[in-house]
Amino acid sequence: MKIALISDIHANLEALQATLDDIRAEGAERIVCLGDIVGYNTDFAACIALLRQAGAVCIAGNHDRAVAGLIGTDGFSGPAARAVAWTGARLDEDSRAFLAGLPLTADVDGTLVAVHGALHPEVGKELVRLDDDGKRDLSLRALAAHPSGARICAFGHTHRAGLWEWRDGAVHALPLDGGAELRADGLYLINPGTVGEPRGADARACFACYDTAARRVTLHRVAYARRAALAKTRRAGLAPRFAAVPAPIRMKLIEILRLLGVYDWLKRALPRHVPSI
Numbered sequence: 001m002k003i004a005l006i007s008d009i010h011a012n013l014e015a016l017q018a019t020l021d022d023i024r025a026e027g028a029e030r031i032v033c034l035g036d037i038v039g040y041n042t043d044f045a046a047c048i049a050l051l052r053q054a055g056a057v058c059i060a061g062n063h064d065r066a067v068a069g070l071i072g073t074d075g076f077s078g079p080a081a082r083a084v085a086w087t088g089a090r091l092d093e094d095s096r097a098f099l100a101g102l103p104l105t106a107d108v109d110g111t112l113v114a115v116h117g118a119l120h121p122e123v124g125k126e127l128v129r130l131d132d133d134g135k136r137d138l139s140l141r142a143l144a145a146h147p148s149g150a151r152i153c154a155f156g157h158t159h160r161a162g163l164w165e166w167r168d169g170a171v172h173a174l175p176l177d178g179g180a181e182l183r184a185d186g187l188y189l190i191n192p193g194t195v196g197e198p199r200g201a202d203a204r205a206c207f208a209c210y211d212t213a214a215r216r217v218t219l220h221r222v223a224y225a226r227r228a229a230l231a232k233t234r235r236a237g238l239a240p241r242f243a244a245v246p247a248p249i250r251m252k253l254i255e256i257l258r259l260l261g262v263y264d265w266l267k268r269a270l271p272r273h274v275p276s277i
Contacts, residue, residue, distance in 0.1 A: 002027055003108065005192040005208040006056075007034035007116075007156025010063065011087070012196025013043035015205040016050055018224035019195050026209050026220065032108055034156035035061025035116035038099065040083045040197055042232045047196075048095050060102035061116040061157065067091060068100040083238050111212055112152035112190075119143055119153050130155060130189065140166040140187050152188045152210070161193030161206055161219055176208070179218040190217060196229075 004023040009016050023031060033056045038044040044067075051058055065071045066084045068091075073081040091099075106114040113119060118130050120138040130136050143153045144166075163176040166187040174180050182188055192208035204221040211217075233239040 001029050001212045003111065003210045003212065004028035004031045005034065005114075005154050005190060005210065006031065006195050007192055008036040008061070008159055008194035008197055009033070009047050009051075010036055010039045010194070010196040011041035011044040011047050011083075012205075012224075012229050013041075013046045013050075014225040014229040015196040015222070016047050018222045019205050019207055020050060020054060022220055022222045023207065023209075028209055030108070031056040032106070032112075032114050032154065033058040034114055034154055034192070035059050035102070036063045036156065037061070038067050038087050039063030039080060040233070040238065041229060042236045042238065044087050044090075045092065045095055048098055052098070057106055057108060057114065058102055059106050059114050059116055060099070060104055064099045064102055068096055070100060079238065086236065086238060107148040107150065110148050110150055112154050112210070113143060113146055113148055113150045115153060115155045117157045118155060119146070130158065130191075136164050136171050136189055137166070139189060140164075140171065143187050143189075151184075151186065152182070152190060154190045154192070154208075156191060156194070158191060159194040159197055159199050160191060161208070162189075162191045163217065164189040176217065176219045179216060182215045182217060184215065192219070 004026065006019060031054050033051055035058070037047055037051065037058065062071065063080070063084060066073050066076070067087045069088065073084050076084065104115070105119070108114055118135060118139045120142040130139060139153060139155075143150065161176055163174045163180055165172045165174055165183075190208055190210070193206035195205045195207065198204065198206075202221060203226055204223050206219060206221045209218050209220060230239060
């Protein structure tokens with residue numbers, strides 16, 4: 001069986017449509033969405049409808065829960081918080097009920113465990129980012145003890161694709177772009193990247209496909225009508241300043257402003273004229 005892993009759609013209809021077309025061409029039999037269906041962009045209802053039509057297994061991301069009113073937006077960036085408020089004000093009751101009812105984790109046939117941020121709990125925090133090996137180690141240990149017996153945990157949230165293996169008590173990063181075979185005795189974390197909100201040098205949507213028979217995972221990058229999607233986001237007033245500038249350049253500018261000690265002041269004084277993350 002082939003399982004398509006997608007995450008962080010963020011209401012980007014053009015990206016989701018192109019991704020689902022590629023998933024169908026790949027012959028995937030199941031789709032697992034790792035959360036953040038909504039946020040940042042405008043086509044939340046259409047994206048929810050497409051996922052439901054595709055029979056996708058969906059879990060909740062932090063944007064989904066914030067839009068449904070289950071959590072606040074403390075810790076969200078300015079553009080993220082504005083999009084949550086914008087979406088929440090326009091959300092129909094059916095979509096709200098769908099988002100509010102999404103689970104935080106899902107066991108997919110005992111093959112993999114799906115989460116949004118991390119599998120391991122952390123006191124006082126609902127969502128943990130797997131940004132370093134120490135935190136990944138905790139989630140891999142939680143996976144080893146998971147009652148499903150699954151050897152794979154799929155997660156999203158960081159918008160960055162990656163594959164990590166736990167063996168000999170240590171975490172090893174593995175290349176994913178060219179595909180990778182998973183050992184039967186290994187434990188793995190897979191991040192398929194983001195469908196709708198790319199932040200690296202590559203502006204395409206991406207997803208991962210796991211072939212359970214071959215025990216092989218491959219990463220797929222998908223071109224989509226990015227300008228059309230961004231135009232709708234701009235018209236709604238949700239696009240951050242300089243959104244069309246490639247993310248690495250935008251992040252470098254923010255880094256320089258922070259090193260100069262003026263970024264926070266400029267954000268307060270000129271919120272519409274300073275680049276946002």
